[in-house]
Amino acid sequence: MKKRALFSVSDKSNVVDFAKGLDRLGYELVSTGGTLKKLQEAGLPAIPVSDVTRFEEILDGRVKTLHPNIHGGLLAKRDDAGHRQQLEEREIDPIDIVVVNLYPFKQTIDQPGVTEAEAIENIDIGGPTMLRAAAKNFRDVTVVVDPDDYQPVLDKLEQESLQEENRKRLAAKVFRHTANYDAMIAGYFSDITGDITPETYTITYEKVQSLRYGENPHQQAAFYKQPNVKGASIANAEQLHGKELSYNNIQDANAALEMVLEYEEPAAVAVKHMNPCGIGIGNTVAAAFQKAYQADPVSIFGGIVALNREVDAATAEQLKAIFLEIVIAPSFSEKAMELLTGKKNIRLLKIPMEDAGTTRQKVVSVIGGLLVQDVDEGRVTEQALTVATKRKPTEQEMKDLLFAWKAVKHVKSNAIVIANQDQTLGVGAGQMNRVGAAKIALEQAGDQTKGAVMASDAFFPMPDTVEAAAKAGISAIIQPGGSKRDEDSIKACDEHGIAMVFTGMRHFKH
Structure with a gap:
């Protein structure tokens, strides 16, 4: 029985050389559309897929490989007598190698001003179907989705050393590839329909590099990025x-x-x-x-x-x-x-400093699951602040308070920042109680605290932090407010002449 290889690729890198190698090894080449044209222009005896299906492509190419003559040839188990008999009865030839990569959905949606209709037309249907069918039947079919695999596969075929384990690894790459492709499509539709927290959360990342190790030398690690x-x-x-x-x-x-x-x-x-x-x-x-x-x-x-x-x-x-x-x-x-x-x-x-202009989400792994939330992009303006004390901040204090508030947002909770004249002076990070964080920040600031301001990422549950600030000479405080005991802190500020403003927004960072 003749050997057959099916080609249908969007990325045509090195496809001609691979096809020439298979042709030398006696494979009949079957192909579609633009891939067929490229192979034929290179002088290869490739035949159109319609010769196999005996059915011309329809619906502007939406249907061309979705046919029993293709998928029967892909999915038939060679060691199953019943499968072989059904192929013979229907005059279907097995397909031994599938070389497919998919419509450029990622590249399409990445273009400025792309329309929904353009995105939808670049959702590949036949390609993933062939890939998944071939990968499912990896014991009998070699499936190649990555041009980087062309030469290694050809080398093994020439040496007659392409084993089932090799085909299994190629199949695994296929399923990762189609999962990545489907995740991008799912993400696109979730975005355009506004489903920020859907019933299933499907995300995909592409490998940037392997890392020498993780946080510590005994931990394996790699860096991935969103497509x-x-x-x-x-x-x-x-x-x-x-x-x-x-x-x-x-x-x-x-x-x-x-x-x-x-x-x-x-x-x-x-x-x-x-x-x-x-x-x-x-x-x-x-x-x-x-x-x-x-x-x-x-x-x-x-x-x-x-x-x-x-x-x-x-x-x-x-x-x-x-x-x-x-x-x-x-x-x-x-x-x-x-x-x-x-x-x-x-x-x-x-690194480009311009914002991507899209809603971002933060994903954190827990044992057996993920936590997903919007990135903390909350910001306040002077007009949004509430002055809680008798004394209002001066113009310079207000400027320093807003500066410190931007800084404390990025400090691990419990967090306190001391600042003055467009500069942080002390940072208290990751403490189990707020006054502890304040003491660390004030100690770090040293003798620069007189006339400086304090920012807290969350409210004061008791006035002890205000008392520590007053003792150090802090002149103004910015904090979210909202504690049942806010009045205690306000009273303490008034007693020491400290101006305090509430943001109405906290910035916990765990």
């Missing part, structure tokens, strides 16, 4: 210099990026272990970094720095002077690159 991620994302980073990113590098870099995106002014953020150790804003990015550095010159050592403006020579000189793991920016000047690439191990990441 159509846009805008400011670590997944869109272009690494300009330095060694490969680690798991912890990526975590910290993502935290730094999220923080620096809060600020419209030139801003610099220094991060250690996913918490800010220093944030500064200024008229220039160099001035902003100087403030971020001075906020905590000890903790920044070995940290990650994110900037929301191009790194110029003046900023690069400062960055070069200390040990940093990563510098993130939308761009680097030629002189800055010259200065920074002199340090062998520093990683330089170029």
